[in-house]
Amino acid sequence: MPRREIEGDWVMGWPDRKRFRFTSGKDQEGRVIHARSPYFELEGLITPTDAYYIVAQLEVPDPVHPEDYTFEIFGEVEIPMTYTLDDLRLLPGHTVRAVTECAGDDTEFWDYQDSRGKGGNMPKPSRRMSSEGEDVNWRDMVAKGEIDLDEARALVPSTCLVSGGEWTGTRLSELLTRAGVKDSAVAIRVEGFDRGRPDSSLIYRSAGRTDFEVVDPGVINYDKGLPIEKAMDSDTILAWAHNGEYLTHIHGAPTRMVVPGWAGNWWVKWIHKIEVMDHMPDCYHQTQYFVSGKSPDDPDKEMMTALGVKTVITEPRDEESPLPKGRYPIRGLAWSGEGKMVRVEVSTDGGETWNDAHIEDHGDRYLWRRWSYAWEANEPGHYVLMARGVDEKGRNQPVTDWNYQRKHFDGIVPVDIEIE
Numbered sequence: 243m244p245r246r247e248i249e250g251d252w253v254m255g256w257p258d259r260k261r262f263r264f265t266s267g268k269d270q271e272g273r274v275i276h277a278r279s280p281y282f283e284l285e286g287l288i289t290p291t292d293a294y295y296i297v298a299q300l301e302v303p304d305p306v307h308p309e310d311y312t313f314e315i316f317g318e319v320e321i322p323m324t325y326t327l328d329d330l331r332l333l334p335g336h337t338v339r340a341v342t343e344c345a346g347d348d349t350e351f352w353d354y355q356d357s358r359g360k361g362g363n364m365p366k367p368s369r370r371m372s373s374e375g376e377d378v379n380w381r382d383m384v385a386k387g388e389i390d391l392d393e394a395r396a397l398v399p400s401t402c403l404v405s406g407g408e409w410t411g412t413r414l415s416e417l418l419t420r421a422g423v424k425d426s427a428v429a430i431r432v433e434g435f436d437r438g439r440p441d442s443s444l445i446y447r448s449a450g451r452t453d454f455e456v457v458d459p460g461v462i463n464y465d466k467g468l469p470i471e472k473a474m475d476s477d478t479i480l481a482w483a484h485n486g487e488y489l490t491h492i493h494g495a496p497t498r499m500v501v502p503g504w505a506g507n508w509w510v511k512w513i514h515k516i517e518v519m520d521h522m523p524d525c526y527h528q529t530q531y532f533v534s535g536k537s538p539d540d541p542d543k544e545m546m547t548a549l550g551v552k553t554v555i556t557e558p559r560d561e562e563s564p565l566p567k568g569r570y571p572i573r574g575l576a577w578s579g580e581g582k583m584v585r586v587e588v589s590t591d592g593g594e595t596w597n598d599a600h601i602e603d604h605g606d607r608y609l610w611r612r613w614s615y616a617w618e619a620n621e622p623g624h625y626v627l628m629a630r631g632v633d634e635k636g637r638n639q640p641v642t643d644w645n646y647q648r649k650h651f652d653g654i655v656p657v658d659i660e661i662e
């Protein structure tokens with residue numbers, strides 16, 4: 243058996259293992275505006291900051307000097323307040339470790355699953371980094387007519403938009419209580435200082451169709467109307483640190499919201515305003531985008547909030563097939579939008595029989611858990627590996643219904659391995 247190519251990088255002057263590959267989209271000035279996380283190539287639970295996925299819906303704003311930064315809390319409160327970063331750091335801190343997952347992560351798998359269900363043969367979308375050619379700005383290329391939406395999807399898939407992080411900041415409940423939040427409060431409208439005109443190609447791309455109208459709100463600030471109950475949750479924070487360092491600009495510095503369990507689009511970056519409201523605001527990224535529904539004209543569309551229940555097999559991967567007979571770890575990650583994962587099961591026969599995997603324990607409800615299973619692959623043949631999970635609320639994967647924007651995919655994705 244040839245030796246696996248695991249060496250190749252230099253670390254601190256020493257020859258070392260190959261490090262992860264990070265693929266990013268850049269703007270005209272060469273600044274990163276989009277990135278997929280190589281979480282398949284990583285170990286542990288915290289994704290290094292320079293391997294964290296990146297998504298921005300509008301234009302990425304210019305950085306604000308931390309000493310010039312203020313944000314305000316106003317609206318349905320007794321005392322409107324303005325804070326600097328130093329003011330914030332004087333308040334009691336709170337650290338949460340949590341998974342950030344873009345609502346559109348793995349969106350391609352909705353169609354794949356559908357195709358398989360109907361006996362079709364759509365090729366399996368890839369959850370790994372492509373070897374080259376991903377350093378592009380697909381939105382720009384679509385806008386210029388250089389590629390169409392299908393080509394954009396092939397060039398930069400919507401997979402690997404998930405990471406695990408450690409976030410430090412102040413509880414939003416602390417800030418709201420200090421401002422004297424009134425009983426009339428229903429939601430907080432959290433606004434970023436990034437501005438832009440929403441790009442309809444994002445909605446068309448995720449829906450996989452262009453035969454409907456998308457509202458054009460003109461130039462807006464990114465904002466979300468977070469229900470007051472979630473805002474008061476003791477793990478919802480306004481963070482200024484990430485993975486042991488000050489928050490970086492592309493991840494929302496000076497402060498961003500961390501909403502454990504809820505999809506990435508709730509984690510508003512570059513916050514400059516928090517307006518306490520007595521009704522739910524009409525935010526574009528909550529009434530036009532990131533809504534559930536059977537079709538664009540479904541009258542029962544609702545904003546999407548908590549993530550479903552998800553397991554991903556990170557090892558082995560389809561690309562490693564065929565493998566010689568032997569013992570292999572089947573490993574992966576599991577997370578839920580409503581708290582701790584309590585069980586993961588693995589099947590090596592396409593879902594006929596299931597076995598409990600070992601799940602690593604830790605105290606962080608909203609952080610993914612690693613799980614593993616020792617596979618005795620003694621007989622040649624074709625094996626279909628699957629994993630499924632259950633969370634502390636008893637929710638069984640998958641929980642998310644098909645929706646026309648194909649968000650929050652949490653289905654069971656098989657891995658095909660040939661044993662020789």
Ligand SMILES: Nc1nc2c(c(=O)[nH]1)N[C@H]1C(S)=C(S)[C@@H](COP(=O)(O)O)O[C@H]1N2
Pocket residue numbers: 294295296297298299300342343344345433434435436464492493494505506507508509510511512
């Ligand atoms: N102000 C602002 N916050 C934002 C966005 C944005 O466009 N503007 N994008 C959201 C989306 S869709 C996601 S998935 C996460 C991504 O966070 P990250 O880039 O730090 O991983 O940020 C969210 N917060």
Ligand SMILES: [Mo]
Pocket residue numbers: 297343344345346506507
């Ligand atoms: Mo997202």
